[in-house]
Amino acid sequence: MKHRGFTFEKLKIASFDFTCCEGCQLQLANRESTLIDFLELLDIKNFRELSSEQFDDYDIALIEGSISRQDEVERLQAIRRQAKTLVAFGSCACFGGVNSLKNKFSLKELVAEVYPGMKVETMPVKKISDVVKVDLSIPGCPVNKEEVERIMVNLATGSLVTLPKHPVCFECKAQLNTCLFELGEICLGPITRGGCNAVCTTGKTPCLGCRGPSEEINMPAFVELVKARELSLDDLQEKIAFYNAFEGFSNHEA
Amino acid sequence: MIYKVIAKSEFKRFTDALLRDNTSFGPRQVDTDSRGKAVYQFLPVTSSDDVAFNYTVTASSAKHFFLPFREELSRFVFQDQEWDQQINYEADPIVLIGLRACDISALNILDDVLLKGHFPSPYYLAKRKNTFVIGLDHLPLPDCFCKSMSHHTISTGFNLFCSDIGEDYYLSINSSKAFNFLKEFDTRDPLDDDNCRLVERRKIISDSFLSEVDVTALPSILDIEFDSPVWEKWGNKCLNCGTCAMVCPTCYCYSVEESFATNLKGATRQKKLYSCNLVDFAEVAGGHNFRPKNGDRLKYRYYHQHRGFAENANQQICVGCNRCGRACLAGINPKDVINDLRMEKESCLTNISSSPDRI
Numbered sequence: 001m002k003h004r005g006f007t008f009e010k011l012k013i014a015s016f017d018f019t020c021c022e023g024c025q026l027q028l029a030n031r032e033s034t035l036i037d038f039l040e041l042l043d044i045k046n047f048r049e050l051s052s053e054q055f056d057d058y059d060i061a062l063i064e065g066s067i068s069r070q071d072e073v074e075r076l077q078a079i080r081r082q083a084k085t086l087v088a089f090g091s092c093a094c095f096g097g098v099n100s101l102k103n104k105f106s107l108k109e110l111v112a113e114v115y116p117g118m119k120v121e122t123m124p125v126k127k128i129s130d131v132v133k134v135d136l137s138i139p140g141c142p143v144n145k146e147e148v149e150r151i152m153v154n155l156a157t158g159s160l161v162t163l164p165k166h167p168v169c170f171e172c173k174a175q176l177n178t179c180l181f182e183l184g185e186i187c188l189g190p191i192t193r194g195g196c197n198a199v200c201t202t203g204k205t206p207c208l209g210c211r212g213p214s215e216e217i218n219m220p221a222f223v224e225l226v227k228a229r230e231l232s233l234d235d236l237q238e239k240i241a242f243y244n245a246f247e248g249f250s251n252h253e254a
Numbered sequence: 255m256i257y258k259v260i261a262k263s264e265f266k267r268f269t270d271a272l273l274r275d276n277t278s279f280g281p282r283q284v285d286t287d288s289r290g291k292a293v294y295q296f297l298p299v300t301s302s303d304d305v306a307f308n309y310t311v312t313a314s315s316a317k318h319f320f321l322p323f324r325e326e327l328s329r330f331v332f333q334d335q336e337w338d339q340q341i342n343y344e345a346d347p348i349v350l351i352g353l354r355a356c357d358i359s360a361l362n363i364l365d366d367v368l369l370k371g372h373f374p375s376p377y378y379l380a381k382r383k384n385t386f387v388i389g390l391d392h393l394p395l396p397d398c399f400c401k402s403m404s405h406h407t408i409s410t411g412f413n414l415f416c417s418d419i420g421e422d423y424y425l426s427i428n429s430s431k432a433f434n435f436l437k438e439f440d441t442r443d444p445l446d447d448d449n450c451r452l453v454e455r456r457k458i459i460s461d462s463f464l465s466e467v468d469v470t471a472l473p474s475i476l477d478i479e480f481d482s483p484v485w486e487k488w489g490n491k492c493l494n495c496g497t498c499a500m501v502c503p504t505c506y507c508y509s510v511e512e513s514f515a516t517n518l519k520g521a522t523r524q525k526k527l528y529s530c531n532l533v534d535f536a537e538v539a540g541g542h543n544f545r546p547k548n549g550d551r552l553k554y555r556y557y558h559q560h561r562g563f564a565e566n567a568n569q570q571i572c573v574g575c576n577r578c579g580r581a582c583l584a585g586i587n588p589k590d591v592i593n594d595l596r597m598e599k600e601s602c603l604t605n606i607s608s609s610p611d612r613i
């Protein structure tokens with residue numbers, strides 16, 4: 001690809017799934033209007049959902065899912081050795097995601113419930129950065145394809161890669177939504193990173209924080225607001241724990 | 255200005271015709287909140303039945319019809335070594351019905367900032383010129399403080415303003431477009447009795463304000479209280495969410511983003527409304543942030559609203575609609591913040607404390 005004296009190399013990319021629903025990888029094939037242009041940016045080396053060919057000479061590795069077995073740890077470490085840029089792709093990879101709910105129970109209890117009578121090797125869920133160094137995080141459950149596209153374009157053109165720093169509320173207001181707090185619900189919009197265009201709240205569903213904390217969140221003020229409106233602190237705790245994205249903030253008096 | 259009186263039933267015929275033939279927006283109820291109060295927004299309307307004439311206030315202002323939350327400024331097309339820039343200022347004509355006096359004042363303030371400065375905005379101008387504004391008076395809500403800001407009455411900035419005088423509307427006609435269109439409908443010149451009813455209506459409105467914010471000498475108080483602990487106190491509550499600026503009819507800050515098309519054959523430059531409360535508002539290349547603290551960012555929003563900046567001849571730009579106060583989940587509102595600042599200043603007069611160091 002060439003223009004105005006610059007030559008852009010296609011991104012040698014591979015995508016790997018770990019413990020997850022593969023919903024984020026599926027997003028890569030979404031947004032048909034620009035799909036062909038998007039795939040033009042990529043030299044796909046390994047991507048189970050798009051092609052059966054597998055090569056190991058990738059630069060960028062998209063890691064989807066969290067880590068919950070020893071063999072996953074080893075596979076991830078091997079990918080880390082090859083990848084120049086390792087991307088935590090989606091909320092499972094960035095924070096542990098929904099899978100982290102598992103960590104509330106003992107492993108024995110879990111196996112007995114889900115795989116009764118079977119011998120299953122499992123361990124508490126970890127996010128990718130608990131196991132290897134992560135170069136770039138793209139949060140979201142699932143990721144927002146538009147954002148992924150923008151980031152890939154930026155990587156291909158050597159531009160700065162950024163995520164929005166503001167919370168979801170800011171985007172929610174641009175949709176003229178009635179605030180869900182006004183409707184008596186707890187919404188994590190004020191502490192969650194924007195960039196999803198407030199899809200959930202626009203559909204009148206409270207934000208559960210899948211994109212993780214926005215920059216410099218004010219957790220004490222947020223908890224205060226839940227209390228001032230006499231909303232349930234248990235509900236708050238449950239929402240904050242949903243994607244395991246607020247570790248380090250979640251113990252805060254809530 | 256020309257004044258006419260129109261029966262409400264005839265006004266309904268007038269709006270039906272206007273809204274049927276034009277892309278129009280007016281107040282509509284969107285929700286009922288958990289305290290049983292109706293929530294309104296300016297949304298598309300196609301007949302007078304769609305318009306909530308007896309609405310209170312919209313949660314978000316009408317600003318985004320003139321300054322969209324996101325707007326494409328230009329588009330670039332690359333060809334070999336060359337590139338083309340395409341700019342489109344054009345705006346389709348729209349009708350905006352039901353604006354309050356403070357909403358129209360806010361447009362006049364935006365006109366001052368965006369049209370009378372050194373670099374008038376053609377994007378704003380196109381939209382402003384192509385919008386037919388119909389105002390509607392109302393009784394203030396308990397927390398409206400536009401009277402304190404002298405924005406509860408309005409004499410320019412609209413095409414038509416309707417004062418509710420019972421069975422009729424008293425019309426202030428401020429454009430030939432409105433005058434000509436009204437010719438096809440049954441109106442009459444105001445009689446003495448109509449004028450009396452108008453005066454009475456205005457008095458009732460003026461007497462109905464429950465909230466008052468003392469803004470005398472506020473700009474200088476803001477200067478004196480630059481280092482006041484009041485900012486830290488309120489800043490500690492702030493969620494940095496930008497909601498206040500988004501719903502405000504006069505906040506006009508924006509950011510500009512340029513992005514390649516996915517096929518790398520072109521690019522767009524987009525303008526996005528932004529807010530001085532957002533953490534990266536004062537962040538510059540290299541990552542330095544000039545306003546890293548919540549309280550500093552909050553302070554600058556109040557400075558802009560109540561002290562004004564040079565491009566606006568240092569006038570206050572707050573019209574007193576209290577949309578920011580209503581929408582703020584943290585309970586931060588101009589009335590309480592300004593009263594706090596005043597108390598702070600007065601206590602410093604009685605205690606004769608030494609002034610804090612400036613860093």
Ligand code: SF4
Binds near residue numbers: 022089093098142
């Ligand atoms: S982040 Fe959500 S969509 Fe993506 S893999 Fe995990 S569960 Fe699926």
Ligand code: SF4
Binds near residue numbers: 170178187201207
């Ligand atoms: S609904 Fe949620 S995201 Fe939207 S303004 Fe309210 S708290 Fe913020």
Ligand code: SF4
Binds near residue numbers: 141168192200210212
């Ligand atoms: S609104 Fe919240 S939960 Fe929904 S996509 Fe956005 S960040 Fe995720």
Ligand code: SF4
Binds near residue numbers: 494496582586
């Ligand atoms: S003052 Fe209120 S609405 Fe404005 S940014 Fe702070 S918390 Fe959000």
Ligand code: SF4
Binds near residue numbers: 503
């Ligand atoms: S600062 Fe608040 S009260 Fe003043 S005009 Fe803006 S939204 Fe209305």
